[in-house]
Amino acid sequence: MSTETQAVExxxxxxxxxxxxxNRKLISNPLDADNPITVQVLGVCxxxxxxxxLIPTLYMCISVLFVLIFSNVAISLxxxxxxxxxxxxxxxxVVASLVxxxxxxxxxxxxxxxxxxxxxxxxxxxxxxxxxxxxxxALANKPGPAFLDAVGNGLGYAVILIPxxxxxxxxxxxxxxxxxxxxxxxxxxxxxxxxxxxxxxLGLLIWFQRSRNGYTEEA
Amino acid sequence: MGIxxxxxxxxxxxxxxxxMIFAYFxxxxxxxxxxxKIGTAVGLGMAVxxxxxxxxxxxxxxxxxxxxxxxLTWLNNLGVSTNFADFxxxxxxxxxxxxxxxxxxxxxxxxxxxxxxxxxALYNALGIFLPLIAxxxxxxxxxxxxxxxxxxxxxxxxxxxxxxxxxxxxxxxxAAIREKLSYSNVPRGLRGLGITFITVGLMAFAFLSFIGxxxxxxx
Amino acid sequence: xxxxxxxxxxxxxxxALLVILVCGVLLSVVSGALAEKQYEERELERKxxxxxxxxxxxxxxxxxxxxxxxxxxRVKESVVNSKGEVVEGLAANTVKLKNxxxxxxxxxxxxxGESINLPVYEVMNEDGSAVDFYVVPTYxxxxxxxxxxxxxxxxxxxxxxxxxxxxxxxxPGLGAxxxxxxxxxxYSAGKKIFEGDKLVSVTMQKGEGNxxxxxxxxxxxxxxxxxxxxxxxxxxxxxxxxxxxxINAKKS
Numbered sequence: 001m002s003t004e005t006q007a008v009e010x011x012x013x014x015x016x017x018x019x020x021x022x023n024r025k026l027i028s029n030p031l032d033a034d035n036p037i038t039v040q041v042l043g044v045c046x047x048x049x050x051x052x053x054l055i056p057t058l059y060m061c062i063s064v065l066f067v068l069i070f071s072n073v074a075i076s077l078x079x080x081x082x083x084x085x086x087x088x089x090x091x092x093x094v095v096a097s098l099v100x101x102x103x104x105x106x107x108x109x110x111x112x113x114x115x116x117x118x119x120x121x122x123x124x125x126x127x128x129x130x131x132x133x134x135x136x137x138a139l140a141n142k143p144g145p146a147f148l149d150a151v152g153n154g155l156g157y158a159v160i161l162i163p164x165x166x167x168x169x170x171x172x173x174x175x176x177x178x179x180x181x182x183x184x185x186x187x188x189x190x191x192x193x194x195x196x197x198x199x200x201x202l203g204l205l206i207w208f209q210r211s212r213n214g215y216t217e218e219a
Numbered sequence: 220m221g222i223x224x225x226x227x228x229x230x231x232x233x234x235x236x237x238x239m240i241f242a243y244f245x246x247x248x249x250x251x252x253x254x255x256k257i258g259t260a261v262g263l264g265m266a267v268x269x270x271x272x273x274x275x276x277x278x279x280x281x282x283x284x285x286x287x288x289x290x291l292t293w294l295n296n297l298g299v300s301t302n303f304a305d306f307x308x309x310x311x312x313x314x315x316x317x318x319x320x321x322x323x324x325x326x327x328x329x330x331x332x333x334x335x336x337x338x339x340a341l342y343n344a345l346g347i348f349l350p351l352i353a354x355x356x357x358x359x360x361x362x363x364x365x366x367x368x369x370x371x372x373x374x375x376x377x378x379x380x381x382x383x384x385x386x387x388x389x390x391x392x393x394a395a396i397r398e399k400l401s402y403s404n405v406p407r408g409l410r411g412l413g414i415t416f417i418t419v420g421l422m423a424f425a426f427l428s429f430i431g432x433x434x435x436x437x438x
Numbered sequence: 439x440x441x442x443x444x445x446x447x448x449x450x451x452x453x454a455l456l457v458i459l460v461c462g463v464l465l466s467v468v469s470g471a472l473a474e475k476q477y478e479e480r481e482l483e484r485k486x487x488x489x490x491x492x493x494x495x496x497x498x499x500x501x502x503x504x505x506x507x508x509x510x511x512r513v514k515e516s517v518v519n520s521k522g523e524v525v526e527g528l529a530a531n532t533v534k535l536k537n538x539x540x541x542x543x544x545x546x547x548x549x550x551g552e553s554i555n556l557p558v559y560e561v562m563n564e565d566g567s568a569v570d571f572y573v574v575p576t577y578x579x580x581x582x583x584x585x586x587x588x589x590x591x592x593x594x595x596x597x598x599x600x601x602x603x604x605x606x607x608x609x610p611g612l613g614a615x616x617x618x619x620x621x622x623x624x625y626s627a628g629k630k631i632f633e634g635d636k637l638v639s640v641t642m643q644k645g646e647g648n649x650x651x652x653x654x655x656x657x658x659x660x661x662x663x664x665x666x667x668x669x670x671x672x673x674x675x676x677x678x679x680x681x682x683x684x685i686n687a688k689k690s
Contacts, residue, residue: 044248
């Protein structure tokens with residue numbers, strides 16, 4: 001597995017001068033106009049659940065990025081040999097293995113964070129962004145573009161999660177990255193730390209993003 | 220406390236207090252996707268309830284007889300000498316993600332095939348939702364919560380059913396609100412997803428009041 | 439879907455087997471390589487909690503590698519049972535509190551016929567000549583899931599020197615606040631577990647912002663987290679009661 005993916009990464013590097021306009025769009029589109037969370041409505045579960053504090057959120061974003069890149073490239077490599085009937089299960093298996101690796105690594109090197117994220121590391125498996133990208137992109141494209149697509153979508157995920165966590169931690173516990181910002185006397189705000197705050201912050205964020213880029217949904 | 224009361228308590232707790240959507244945000248992607256119309260919401264809600272009812276006990280069996288440390292002790296009784304292989308020390312926690320998701324995916328695929336053959340009418344009603352369910356976080360989430368809850372087998376059945384009903388309630392309630400909402404004059408950027416998130420936030424607010432309420436059948 | 443041979447049963451089985459094999463090998467390699475490090479991290483956290491309960495804030499400045507050294511130098515581990523007798527041949531770090539906790543009845547007393555293993559950590563003074571603090575673990579249930587912690591008693595086996603609390607799934611911002619220093623320090627202000635000879639434990643009160651400095655058995659509560667606080671109180675009372683024979687034996 002690892003030698004395979006290393007080889008792929010080398011291949012991508014060779015092609016880097018070929019960062020065509022189309023390939024650049026693979027990265028830039030998911031950041032705004034085609035954002036996985038706010039436009040495609042994928043991967044919302046974790047966007048709401050892990051964003052109480054910034055530090056676990058960052059770890060979550062990195063984990064998702066890692067799983068997304070490796071699974072997208074792996075499935076793209078296998079795209080011509082996967083039997084159609086067991087496609088979904090094979091994809092889930094690859095993703096689940098990668099997530100188990102991430103979970104093991106977190107337990108060994110970031111024990112505190114892995115305790116805080118608890119079951120939500122495991123739930124990366126069913127993060128729809130990953131399955132969505134595998135189905136929609138990796139199965140039909142070469143490893144190079146699949147890699148870029150994964151990076152773009154992983155970053156698109158982070159671009160939403162980090163602001164949500166920023167506001168929730170700032171107003172919920174008066175701190176940022178665990179450092180106290182609003183003073184010792186700030187009483188904390190339970191609503192911001194609960195599911196309610198997550199939904200409302202995300203809703204307002206979507207409002208902000210859409211009034212900026214002009215995207216509207218037919219109600 | 221009698222056994223029936225215990226089951227009722229677990230059921231009520233999993234429907235209202237530990238609600239998959241409002242307490243943990245699990246299964247949000249499909250939740251948001253199908254909650255535009257009550258009809259589709261009822262369909263997916265029923266499918267999720269059914270799959271949870273079956274896969275939670277299945278995963279309970281997998282966890283307690285395969286994965287957990289010492290869970291494979293029963294293999295020692297099959298006649299293989301413990302000098303050759305002592306299964307009572309085997310711990311397969313690292314494989315739990317893969318096993319859980321494999322159980323879910325396999326069951327969903329199986330159901331799809333059986334329903335298609337046995338009852339075309341039911342397949343038309345539920346079938347289109349089944350593929351969506353393998354990647355519904357609430358199914359895997361319920362499985363991942365199992366090790367922490369330490370249920371007996373019967374309790375896990377009730378837990379699966381209760382979690383499903385909780386999800387069903389949440390999705391039908393949101394669909395009803397969204398149908399009304401489509402007649403309202405919502406600001407352009409907030410239309411669709413934005414206002415839906417805020418609605419879900421307010422619904423979660425209401426469900427917060429269930430936290431810590433005294434279970435009706437005694438502790 | 440495109441080519442026929444890809445849909446033959448043999449091909450599907452072979453392919454599935456291959457994928458499973460690759461994933462399995464990858465996972466076992468990773469988990470094998472990391473198992474030791476994971477164990478170290480868990481041990482480190484346990485050691486840090488024990489030392490922090492006894493020594494307080496200064497543990498925040500101790501670097502990770504030094505914690506284990508300090509622990510080896512200053513902490514003497516033993517295991518006792520509910521009668522206060524030392525259980526021989528059992529290492530304190532192999533006692534799984536989660537399993538021991540199951541031996542308790544709902545009201546906190548020991549189930550009939552069960553014998554419980556209770557770890558005791560004696561934190562010695564700098565030169566190792568005398569015991570400074572007795573640290574004992576506690577385990578219980580909060581609002582959502584298990585909670586646990588360590589209580590450090592001073593030499594008189596009455597005054598609480600400090601506590602460290604942790605939890606699995608309490609509500610962030612409400613019950614989860616038991617992990618904050620601010621909450622845990624409320625136990626350090628000369629709170630006592632005995633009233634005369636009678637064990638009364640220390641109880642976290644309902645409501646927040648009240649002054650309990652005159653009451654040695656009460657600490658300020660956490661607003662919005664009364665049920666977690668109840669869990670902490672039950673856990674403290676249960677475990678202090680289990681250690682009662684040990685404490686009395688040490689006192690006399």
